[in-house]
Amino acid sequence: MPLSVIIADDERVARARLRRLLSNEADVEIVAECSDGQEAVAAILDHRPDLVFLDIQMPELNGFQVLDTLPADAVPNFIFVTAYEQYALDAFAVEALDYLLKPFDAERLQSTLARARRRIGASGERRPLLDAIRQLAESQREIQASVDRLAAGSAAGAPALVPLERLSVKADGRITFVRVSDVDYFESAANYVKVHVGAQTFRVREKMIELSTRLDPKQFARIHRAIIVNIDRIREIQPWFSGDAVVILRDGQKLRLSRSYRDVLPR
Numbered sequence: 001m002p003l004s005v006i007i008a009d010d011e012r013v014a015r016a017r018l019r020r021l022l023s024n025e026a027d028v029e030i031v032a033e034c035s036d037g038q039e040a041v042a043a044i045l046d047h048r049p050d051l052v053f054l055d056i057q058m059p060e061l062n063g064f065q066v067l068d069t070l071p072a073d074a075v076p077n078f079i080f081v082t083a084y085e086q087y088a089l090d091a092f093a094v095e096a097l098d099y100l101l102k103p104f105d106a107e108r109l110q111s112t113l114a115r116a117r118r119r120i121g122a123s124g125e126r127r128p129l130l131d132a133i134r135q136l137a138e139s140q141r142e143i144q145a146s147v148d149r150l151a152a153g154s155a156a157g158a159p160a161l162v163p164l165e166r167l168s169v170k171a172d173g174r175i176t177f178v179r180v181s182d183v184d185y186f187e188s189a190a191n192y193v194k195v196h197v198g199a200q201t202f203r204v205r206e207k208m209i210e211l212s213t214r215l216d217p218k219q220f221a222r223i224h225r226a227i228i229v230n231i232d233r234i235r236e237i238q239p240w241f242s243g244d245a246v247v248i249l250r251d252g253q254k255l256r257l258s259r260s261y262r263d264v265l266p267r
Contacts, residue, residue, distance in 0.1 A: 002029040003117065006047060008040035008066070009055040009081060014102065018053060018081070021109050028113070037061025041069050049076050051116050053100075056082040067094060072235070072250050077119055079112055163216035169195060169202035178202065181219065184233045184249055186211060188226040198251070223247055224258040 005028055009015045015033050022028045032043040038060040044052060056063040063082075067075055080091045083102040091099045097119055098112045167178045178197055187194040188208035195202040204211075212220075212228060222228045233249045237257060245257040 003027050003051060003113075003120070004029050004031045004047060004049040006030070006032045006034065006040070006043050006049045006052045006076075008034040008037070008043070008052060008058065008063075010035050010058045011055075014055070014081070018109075021106055024106070025110075025113060027117075035059075037063070037066045037069075040066045044070060044076060045074055048074070050120050051097075052076050052078040053081050054078045056080055056084065056087050064090065064094065077116060079116065163219075164211075164214040167195060167202075167204060169204055171200075171202060180215070181230075183230055184251070184253065185227055185229040185255060186220075196253075224256050227255055229255060 003025075005022065007015050007018055007022075007030060009018070012035070015035075019030060019033070022030060031047045031049055034040040034043050036059040040052070040054065040058070041061065043049075044066075054063045054066065058066075061069060063080055067078070077097050079098045079100060080087065080096050081100045081102065081104075085101060088099050097116055100108065100112060164180050167180060167183075168175055169178055170176075178195060182197050184196045184198065186208065187196065189203070191205065191207060192203045193206050193208055193211055195204060208226070208228070212222065215228065219231060220228050221231055229247060229249075233251075234247055235250045236248050238246045238248065247255045247257050249255070
C-alpha cells in the first residue's frame with residue numbers, strides 16, 4: 001500500500017531535491033507540495049497523509065504552528081526538515097518522528113523512511129482496537145440507557161432520562177459547575193468519584209455505579225472497574241501485560257484497559 005506523503009517547505013530547490021530522493025522509493029506517493037504553513041494545514045486536512053516532511057521556518061505559519069493549528073485527530077506522522085539545529089529539543093517534545101538537518105543524503109533519508117514505515121504500520125495495527133473500544137462504549141451505554149428508560153417508563157407519566165450535562169463540584173471552598181463533556185475521565189474512590197479535567201481533579205460524593213447510569217453512552221466507556229473514560233480524549237491504545245492494554249489520552253495520561261473489558265470487544 002503506497003505511503004502518502006506531503007512536502008512542506010518554502011524553498012523550491014529544497015522541495016525539488018526531496019521530491020527527487022523520494023522518487024526512488026517505490027511505495028511513496030507524494031500527494032501535495034506546499035510552500036507555506038497555511039498551505040500545509042489545508043493540504044493535511046484535505047489529504048490526511050501518512051507522513052509529512054515539514055520545514056520549520058516557513059511564511060504564514062512555522063512548522064510548530066502548523067501542528068498547533070491542526071485538530072488533534074488530524075495531526076499526521078511528521079518529520080521536521082530544517083537547516084537549524086536549535087529546534088531539536090522542541091521537536092522531541094512534540095513527538096516528531098525524526099529531525100532531518102539539511103543537507104542530508106539518500107542514506108539518511110532511507111533510514112528515516114524505515115522508521116516511518118514501522119511507526120505507521122504499528123499505528124495501523126492499533127486502530128481496529130480503538131474502533132472496537134468505541135463500539136463497546138456505544139453498545140454498553142445504549143443497553144444501560146435502554147434499561148433506564150424502561151424503568152422510568154414503568155411509572156405513569158415519568159419522563160425519559162436525559163444524559164448528565166453538568167456536575168457540581170467543590171473547589172476552593174466554592175461550588176462550581178463542570179461540563180461533563182470537558183471531563184477526561186472519572187475515577188472511583190470508595191464513596192467518592194474523582195473527576196479529572198485537564199490538570200484539575202475534583203471530587204463528588206457519589207458512587208461510580210450511580211454516576212455511570214447518568215452518562216451519555218456515546219461519549220463515555222468503562223475501561224476498568226474504577227475508570228470511565230471520555231472516548232473523545234483517547235489518542236491511542238497500546239498492548240500491555242497479561243491481556244490488558246494501556247489507553248493513552250491526548251494529553252499523554254495513561255489509563256489501564258482491563259482485560260475483563262477488553263475480552264468482550266468484537267474481533
